[in-house]
Amino acid sequence: MRKTKNTYHHGDLAESLLVAVDEIATKFGLEAVTLRACAKLVGVSPSAAFRHYSDKKALLTAFATRALDQLSLAMSDAQYAAVENSSNPFHAVCLAYVKFALEKPAFFRAMWREESLYTSDKNYIAAALNLQAHMQAGFADTIEDKDPDSISPQELLAWSSVHGLAKLFIEGTVGRDNTMEEKIERARDMIIALDSAIK
Amino acid sequence: MRKTKNTYHHGDLAESLLVAVDEIATKFGLEAVTLRACAKLVGVSPSAAFRHYSDKKALLTAFATRALDQLSLAMSDAQYAAVENSSNPFHAVCLAYVKFALEKPAFFRAMWREESLYTSDKNYIAAALNLQAHMQAGFADTIEDKDPDSISPQELLAWSSVHGLAKLFIEGTVGRDNTMEEKIERARDMIIALDSAIK
DNA sequence: GGACTAATGTAAACGATGTTCACTTTTTTT
DNA sequence: AAAAAAAGTGAACATCGTTTACATTAGTCC
Numbered sequence: 001m002r003k004t005k006n007t008y009h010h011g012d013l014a015e016s017l018l019v020a021v022d023e024i025a026t027k028f029g030l031e032a033v034t035l036r037a038c039a040k041l042v043g044v045s046p047s048a049a050f051r052h053y054s055d056k057k058a059l060l061t062a063f064a065t066r067a068l069d070q071l072s073l074a075m076s077d078a079q080y081a082a083v084e085n086s087s088n089p090f091h092a093v094c095l096a097y098v099k100f101a102l103e104k105p106a107f108f109r110a111m112w113r114e115e116s117l118y119t120s121d122k123n124y125i126a127a128a129l130n131l132q133a134h135m136q137a138g139f140a141d142t143i144e145d146k147d148p149d150s151i152s153p154q155e156l157l158a159w160s161s162v163h164g165l166a167k168l169f170i171e172g173t174v175g176r177d178n179t180m181e182e183k184i185e186r187a188r189d190m191i192i193a194l195d196s197a198i199k
Numbered sequence: 200m201r202k203t204k205n206t207y208h209h210g211d212l213a214e215s216l217l218v219a220v221d222e223i224a225t226k227f228g229l230e231a232v233t234l235r236a237c238a239k240l241v242g243v244s245p246s247a248a249f250r251h252y253s254d255k256k257a258l259l260t261a262f263a264t265r266a267l268d269q270l271s272l273a274m275s276d277a278q279y280a281a282v283e284n285s286s287n288p289f290h291a292v293c294l295a296y297v298k299f300a301l302e303k304p305a306f307f308r309a310m311w312r313e314e315s316l317y318t319s320d321k322n323y324i325a326a327a328l329n330l331q332a333h334m335q336a337g338f339a340d341t342i343e344d345k346d347p348d349s350i351s352p353q354e355l356l357a358w359s360s361v362h363g364l365a366k367l368f369i370e371g372t373v374g375r376d377n378t379m380e381e382k383i384e385r386a387r388d389m390i391i392a393l394d395s396a397i398k
Numbered sequence: 399g400g401a402c403t404a405a406t407g408t409a410a411a412c413g414a415t416g417t418t419c420a421c422t423t424t425t426t427t428t
Numbered sequence: 429a430a431a432a433a434a435a436g437t438g439a440a441c442a443t444c445g446t447t448t449a450c451a452t453t454a455g456t457c458c
Contacts, residue, residue, distance in 0.1 A: 056415095
């Protein structure tokens with residue numbers, strides 16, 4: 001797989017650390033992500049990480065940025081598929097958002113943890129704006145929008161509600177004893193209610 | 200103010216620690232809340248806290264519970280005032296939710312930080328259910344609800360959207376360079392959109 | 399009113415974490 | 429081939445949450 005001849009120089013530590021964050025977060029939760037654990041997983045001394053990231057926060061910001069991109073991708077995939085099936089793209093995009101949160105909670109939580117992110121980071125902001133664009137693209141045919149640069153109240157409602165539902169699910173505030181399927185069903189119902197409120 | 204005669208026994212350390220959490224969180228943010236800092240602020244040794252809370256998490260859970268109660272109160276106040284003024288109670292309750300988040304971000308964030316809370320704590324769950332009840336009470340005249348025990352899709356939409364908007368504001372994802380007034384205005388607009396989607 | 403007990407505090411220590419610093423090893427440049 | 433830059437190491441530090449053994453106070457019972 002990877003040439004482990006020269007063990008001193010790693011090759012692409014920056015990337016490997018991100019993979020390590022992924023692994024640990026997925027397996028043991030975001031709280032278990034520690035610099036030392038990542039370093040150990042990669043097989044490198046803790047201080048090595050600082051050659052590539054100024055901070056733990058910087059590493060997590062990079063990870064969050066990547067997570068945002070994944071979500072954007074999932075949403076545009078869903079939209080594309082909906083157009084193919086000639087089903088409702090608005091529904092599809094909204095549902096994709098909630099589904100992503102349910103299926104990859106570590107990623108979803110990571111991308112919105114302001115307290116452990118540099119939310120002013122250029123790449124992070126760009127990814128967030130990109131996500132917003134994908135969101136609005138999904139709304140395009142459903143919500144009439146005069147000014148495509150700003151967010152209309154309807155768009156804000158749509159985004160807020162899927163975001164909020166995802167959060168409520170993940171926090172366990174809502175649907176604590178629902179199965180995954182039931183949660184998705186509830187999400188679908190909410191999105192239908194949302195739909196009728198928007199057009 | 201407080202009799203500082205006997206410095207050994209504090210009197211009501213459990214309560215004082217909660218006040219300390221409040222002070223530090225409000226002044227320096229939730230991340231600055233550390234057991235040692237709280238203890239120092241109260242004037243007590245770090246280990247003393249463990250006589251009253253099994254954990255840092257337990258302390259934060261108690262704080263979150265209190266925050267939930269405050270939010271419940273703010274919402275029922277808003278509802279009451281709206282009824283007095285014969286303005287729209289649904290709008291009032293929703294706006295109160297977002298306003299609380301904007302005005303007391305530390306509290307709002309504290310109550311939803313699953314990662315640092317015992318979300319299965321009895322009191323915490325009770326407070327969360329109570330909040331939900333206040334929410335639904337605010338919706339009562341607006342959203343027709345067959346089964347008052349469960350949450351209808353419309354109610355879920357309402358809750359999700361105000362919760363989501365609050366989060367988006369606090370995270371800085373939306374309205375990063377809006378003033379407080381502008382944010383409230385946007386919230387109002389969103390709630391109006393929500394309203395027309397629900398009845 | 400004193401003795402016993404429970405409650406509540408302290409001080410010192412531990413392991414884990416993020417981070418820094420002086421140093422070494424490899425890679426790149428010239 | 430030499431010099432400079434890049435990427436890694438290991439030891440150390442401060443801080444944090446937490447535990448342990450001990451000290452002090454408050455409450456209760458005879």
